Amino acid sequence: MSSVSTPPELAVRARGLSKWYGGLVAVDGIDLDVPAGRCFGILGPNGAGKTTTMRMICCVSPPTSGMLEVLGQNVLGQNVLGQGVGGDRRAIKRRLGVVPQGETLDHELTVRENLLSFAAYHDLPRHLAAERAGALLAFVQLTDRADDPIDALSGGMQRRLLIARALVADPELVVLDEPTTGLDPQARHLVWERLRRLRSQGKTLLVSTHYMDEAAQLCDRLVIMDRGKIIAEGAPTELIAAHVAPRVVEVHGVDGLLDAVRAAVDGLADEVEQVGDRVLVYGRDGQGIVNRLRAGGPPHQALLLRDATLEDVFLRLTGHELMEAGERAGDG
Amino acid sequence: MTAELLRWPRASPRAASRMLLRNATLYRRSWRRNLLPNFFEPLLYLLSLGFGLGLYIGREIGNVEYVRFIAPGLAAAAAMNGAIFEVTYNVFVKLRFAHLYDAVITTPLEPEDVALGELGWAVTRSLIYGMAFLLVMLALGYVQSPWAVAAPVAIALIGLAFATLGMIYTMLIPQIDLFSYFFTLVITPLFLFSGIFFPFENLPAAARWLGWLTPLHHGVELLRSLVLSGAPAAAAGHALWLAGFSALLFPPAVNLFRRRLIV
Numbered sequence: 001m002s003s004v005s006t007p008p009e010l011a012v013r014a015r016g017l018s019k020w021y022g023g024l025v026a027v028d029g030i031d032l033d034v035p036a037g038r039c040f041g042i043l044g045p046n047g048a049g050k051t052t053t054m055r056m057i058c059c060v061s062p063p064t065s066g067m068l069e070v071l072g073q074n075v076l077g078q079n080v081l082g083q084g085v086g087g088d089r090r091a092i093k094r095r096l097g098v099v100p101q102g103e104t105l106d107h108e109l110t111v112r113e114n115l116l117s118f119a120a121y122h123d124l125p126r127h128l129a130a131e132r133a134g135a136l137l138a139f140v141q142l143t144d145r146a147d148d149p150i151d152a153l154s155g156g157m158q159r160r161l162l163i164a165r166a167l168v169a170d171p172e173l174v175v176l177d178e179p180t181t182g183l184d185p186q187a188r189h190l191v192w193e194r195l196r197r198l199r200s201q202g203k204t205l206l207v208s209t210h211y212m213d214e215a216a217q218l219c220d221r222l223v224i225m226d227r228g229k230i231i232a233e234g235a236p237t238e239l240i241a242a243h244v245a246p247r248v249v250e251v252h253g254v255d256g257l258l259d260a261v262r263a264a265v266d267g268l269a270d271e272v273e274q275v276g277d278r279v280l281v282y283g284r285d286g287q288g289i290v291n292r293l294r295a296g297g298p299p300h301q302a303l304l305l306r307d308a309t310l311e312d313v314f315l316r317l318t319g320h321e322l323m324e325a326g327e328r329a330g331d332g
Numbered sequence: 333m334t335a336e337l338l339r340w341p342r343a344s345p346r347a348a349s350r351m352l353l354r355n356a357t358l359y360r361r362s363w364r365r366n367l368l369p370n371f372f373e374p375l376l377y378l379l380s381l382g383f384g385l386g387l388y389i390g391r392e393i394g395n396v397e398y399v400r401f402i403a404p405g406l407a408a409a410a411a412m413n414g415a416i417f418e419v420t421y422n423v424f425v426k427l428r429f430a431h432l433y434d435a436v437i438t439t440p441l442e443p444e445d446v447a448l449g450e451l452g453w454a455v456t457r458s459l460i461y462g463m464a465f466l467l468v469m470l471a472l473g474y475v476q477s478p479w480a481v482a483a484p485v486a487i488a489l490i491g492l493a494f495a496t497l498g499m500i501y502t503m504l505i506p507q508i509d510l511f512s513y514f515f516t517l518v519i520t521p522l523f524l525f526s527g528i529f530f531p532f533e534n535l536p537a538a539a540r541w542l543g544w545l546t547p548l549h550h551g552v553e554l555l556r557s558l559v560l561s562g563a564p565a566a567a568a569g570h571a572l573w574l575a576g577f578s579a580l581l582f583p584p585a586v587n588l589f590r591r592r593l594i595v
Binding site for chain 1: 344346347350351353354357358430431432434435436437438439440441442593594595
């Protein structure tokens, strides 16, 4: 499967892109440059505006204002009913593959028929559709389930089928809205592995996620979104280097002892922060911080020394965590 | 917003046919299960009312045996039902529960293509049920006029009128329970009072005027004039009424469908 057309340098370009629902702003004037041929992430908590941004890019939600170009074509210029000129949505969607956040498979059809029906919506000739369906079922490791009903598939299999469905017309840009939310660790790794393979085939991937490890694993570049705005942009390592010290010591079981921790690591720590029931100490010399806390810190339950992550970047930039405590417990 | 709902939608028939084909593929798999109940219902009415009641009410209405009088009307009702179930329950489930359309509109199909495909499929089902019933009438010798060759067009017009009407209702309701109002307060009264079971001519003017406003009445009279009496001029009038009704309802049906999906 290959595209002959030469991709434009940017797969998506947005300037001042906004979306309002009544009096509520979902996306608040964002600028976005998604380079072609890369995996680009939108990282942010639930409600940050990730899905709305992706729906606008997929031409199923007209922007309220701003400029939006997808694969070199203008999306704007339409009212709610899709009337008015500018932007040929059909032409853009022909070159787009979409993996939605929810499960939207056709439950009245079998696994293979799901792919064939989408091939028909893309107006592919029958022999090509059959060929693609076979190849994609192999790609997502569902060949032996080809004639099964959708209800017989596990959550991970359904997600893989959604990915195969998005690829049926050999799109240049694949948009994935939280592709591994709700999957167990093994299923997630299998999805990531397939997505990396797609990127190596030269496809542009646009992935939204609220998992910082997913963003770090997959994305060459990413933006961090919060409350409808983009608050940082860069490669994962760049973002970490730019916003937090490289090492983090998590101090557990020190409720109300923030000042005592701060005093113990004075001079070594760049930053000390209370997050829920933990205190995070950022610095260059992680082991030095650990030694200080062991020798002269307040009584604590546990110390954990680790590298700084995108989660820390998010925390530093927004003052709140990427996921609520309940979500964190739920997804292991 | 209201003015926009009345604008003629830009749907692509080719794209719409893709949606229709998806439904046809499914139907081919389950048609035995689906066709029989829908097919038997009007047949049971024909037996019960045509033969049973027909015995008691005297033999003729306007020189026509009672069972022959109601048969074309029941064919019109079969056509109505074929379309209406498709655009009510089936479309609602695909829209709100299965989220199928959300996925389909990320392909080159636009919501108006999908809506056109669903309306087209509803008309196809009208044709299946209406024509099946007409074939039974033919076998029983109830098809009396050569104008009956135009019956498929009549059935498609009835199907389209009810497909657009039902689609609008489906797009406006927030919960599936609300279909019971539509069936109890719209479809059932239409079935009972559209002149299937008794002629309109002798009713008071107000009732006749009210009947003239409803699509099933024109569907019943259209089929009756084609199959029974062979009155092409009357048939043309009723066909025009149905075509006008559909043309009026088609834009809001499609535009409301778009508004449900594109937010």
